[in-house]
Amino acid sequence: MTAFDSLMAFQRDTSALAQVAGRLGWDQETMMPRGAAQQRGVEMGAMEAILHARRSAPQVGEWLAKAEAKGPVDAAQLREIRRAYERANKVPAELAARIARVTSEAQGKWAAARADEDVSAFLPVLDEVVALKREEGAALADGGDLYDAMLDDYEPGTTGAQIATMFDAMRPRLVDLRAAVLERPRPGGVTGTFDEARQMGLSRELAEVFGYDLSRGRIDKAVHPFSSGSGADVRITTRTSATDPFNCIYSTIHEVGHAGYEQGIDPDYALTPLGQGVSMGVHESQSRIYENQIGRSRAFTGWLYQRMVEIFGAFGIADADAFYAAVNSVENGYIRTEADEVQYNLHIMLRFDLERALMSGDLRVSDLEAAWNDRFLADFGYAVDRPSNGCLQDVHWSVGLFGYFPTYSLGNVYAGCLHQALRAAVPDLDAQLAAGDTSGATGWLRAQVQRHGGLYAPREVIEKASGMTPSEAPLLDYLERKFSDLYDL
Known part of the structure; x- marks a missing residue:
């Protein structure tokens, strides 16, 4: 296999795991019993740790250095994999997993606070989410604007x-x-x-x-x-x-x-x-x-x-x-x-x-x-x-x-x-x-x-x-x- 082939095979497994993680999020919003929220947070954190390790793996960088694109589709694949690899390597693995765990738990607390019309019940966990996202933003921005670094996750190239x-x-x-x-x-x-x-x-x-x-x-x-x-x-x-x-x-x-x-x-x-x-x-x-x-x-x-x-x-x-x-x-x-x-x-x-x-x-x-x-x-x-x-x-x-x-x-x-x-x-x-x-x-x-x-x-x-x-x-x-x-x- 060429470096490109090896990279794409690895990427397909990573994408499949990301789909599984997404299914956990779907289940949390639709089917999951309310009492499972804390455990689901642990599960989401574990999945994010695995995904982060794969996205930032050294062999991905090695394959990227050697891979050659045979056309515009290959070039686009390499562009997107490189972008994800560079961003993943800026964020510590422990921080990525913690964000996944805390936001999973925060979602349940938000839903309960919304139902009870009780802002005070939600603000402590939101404070934690904001602190974690600011830490992540600082890592991604690398001296630049935190908000721009976050926006780039959703709309690349826009400030x-x-x-x-x-x-x-x-x-x-x-x-x-x-x-x-x-x-x-x-x-x-x-x-x-x-x-x-x-x-x-x-x-x-x-x-x-x-x-x-x-x-x-x-x-x-x-x-x-x-x-x-x-x-x-x-x-x-x-x-x-x-x-x-x-x-x-x-x-x-x-x-x-x-x-x-x-x-x-x-x-x-x-x-x-x-x-x-x-x-x-x-x-x-x-x-x-x-x-x-x-x-x-x-x-x-x-x-x-x-x-x-x-x-x-x-x-x-x-x-x-x-x-x-x-x-x-x-x-x-x-x-x-x-x-x-x-x-x-x-x-x-x-x-x-x-x-x-x-x-x-x-x-x-x-x-x-x-x-x-x-x-x-x-x-x-x-x-x-x-x-x-x-x-x-x-x-x-x-x-x-x-x-x-x-x-x-x-x-x-x-x-x-x-x-x-x-x-x-x-x-x-x-x-x-x-x-x-x-x-x-x-x-x-x-x-x-x-x-x-x-x-x-x-x-x-x-x-x-x-x-x-x-x-x-x-x-x-x-x-x-x-x-x-x-x-x-």
Whole structure:
């Protein structure tokens, strides 16, 4: 075997073990008994120790020094393995294992604190997570910016300063659009209750409508919906509310966007660095375009309205036009995952600024709740009513995902670029969506984005697919057109 062959064989085993570790995380969120949390933390720590040892193993460096690429795919494989190897060798093995153990335990403590509306029960373990992540960030940054080092885990090549510049460009137009919309009358919403089993049945149907292969996946329930896995085993979760079926519907479509990306990657890349989404920003571009530009379009909601009437009977909305307005209603609210397209990125900006301050040391964990509440009041104009609607609403910080939040907005920006190109490439898209057929859209995304996996750098894959340098302008233009039409601005 050549050095390249030996390196790839070793990498495939490492990737397989990482998939097993991911399955432990999926189980923790869906099936695991609550009393197993502490033991699961030990198990996750042990798995991370093994993975870290493999990623930083001396023989990986030796193979990298000798391996020769025979083409662009080989070169991309070596690029990603080298990047992971260099990052793994900057982080001490004991620290990596401790982070895995503590964040696994913190996740359970966050869930309990959220259920009890008790911030004080969560802050001590969050303080420990923040300290550990700052230590990891310092090791990765090697004298540079801690937050940039963390962001690089999720969006390689992007810095906090670049994200801040993007947000500065987005904020004025979003704030102006929100102000104009909120002066207009609100559309009516759904009434009555919606059977959970029927919601889950519709969830499964919608997953398949959007191209999710259930022979290589499954749908379960979780407090915070997520997608997990890659290749031949890609799982999603959703959640239900007896009075709000849109929660289940759009959580499902969103997570199918993530899962569709993973299922759409070239199978030749399975269990290699290229066999997964290249970044969380690109991943979010898929989930957000599935959920919003496709799933909340006038054409698709017309089809969805008829299906809901068939499944649930009358639910207080008179026709497809009223349903489209209800699905896209701009409302005051606390929850990021339930936010409308106009306000969603404002929720991300809040989290971005707070987590940067936590990582820099400018904000203490003990002051987080007050800082969140003050910022929310300033940005949205009304006070947080309880912790589960405030700093306890998201799972991300409990599991150490600092640097993740801005990729949601970056994904929205990428989705705006892709949507513009999609409309040009599939001129009869609305006719297809009105018939409940998303294959034109999802097929184009699979061919232009998903199949490449990690072959190209994040911005490169978006630029190749959309034919433009990524910019926030297409997203903002789309939002202004859509909501000016909806609210007769």
